[in-house]
Amino acid sequence: MRYPFGPGDHRIMTLGTMGMRWRKIKCSLRHEYDFVIVCFDVRSEKFMIYQESSCKLINYNGKLGVIYYDDQVDDYAIELRVWVLEDVETQEWSKYAYTLRDDRFFLRDVFVVGVNSTGEIVLSMAKYTSNQPFYDYFNPEMNTLQRVEIPRFWRIP
Numbered sequence: 260m261r262y263p264f265g266p267g268d269h270r271i272m273t274l275g276t277m278g279m280r281w282r283k284i285k286c287s288l289r290h291e292y293d294f295v296i297v298c299f300d301v302r303s304e305k306f307m308i309y310q311e312s313s314c315k316l317i318n319y320n321g322k323l324g325v326i327y328y329d330d331q332v333d334d335y336a337i338e339l340r341v342w343v344l345e346d347v348e349t350q351e352w353s354k355y356a357y358t359l360r361d362d363r364f365f366l367r368d369v370f371v372v373g374v375n376s377t378g379e380i381v382l383s384m385a386k387y388t389s390n391q392p393f394y395d396y397f398n399p400e401m402n403t404l405q406r407v408e409i410p411r412f413w414r415i416p
Contacts, residue, residue, distance in 0.1 A: 271304070313334055315371040319343050320378060326371045336360040339380065339397070359397060359404055369395075 270281045283353040284304055298307040317324040323344040328337055341355040382395040388399065392409040 287307075315373070317371070317372075319372045319374055324374070326374075326380065328369060328371060340381075341399070355399065357397070357399060357402070 269285070270283050273280050273282050278363050299305075300307070314325050314327040317326055320343075325342045327340045327342075328339075332355065337400065339357045339359065341357070343353045343355075345351045345353050369382050369384055372383050374380055375396070377398075379396040379398045382397060384393075384395075392407070394407050396405045396407060397403070399403075
């Protein structure tokens with residue numbers, strides 16, 4: 260069923276014995292960042308908003324996770340903060356913080372690609388990798404950072 264309303268008009272779809280229908284609700288959310296996480300509690304029909312300047316939603320070992328990175332620590336370090344939702348009912352979150360420091364890698368303007376199946380956090384610096392693409396894999400359990408270069412099979416004119 261199509262959402263037939265525009266910006267500023269907040270509605271939820273109700274499913275029931277009478278079929279599907281849209282119902283208008285109040286929403287006073289305001290945000291100033293490009294990245295926001297909006298949580299809607301279906302019981303209370305209330306919104307909560309989490310604002311971060313640079314964060315990424317991830318699947319962290321089958322649980323909802325959020326990664327925030329800060330590359331303003333110093334010239335050769337970034338800080339990753341990972342929150343994992345342990346219990347949806349109680350909204351219990353675990354928080355982990357990692358400082359990646361490696362003189363071999365220029366860790367500026369990094370963005371989080373995601374998390375792979377082994378739990379490694381995959382990072383990219385796409386704006387600097389047009390000639391030789393690569394990804395950095397951070398293993399939180401081993402506290403290791405590994406760069407994987409992607410072979411180029413094309414010629415850049």
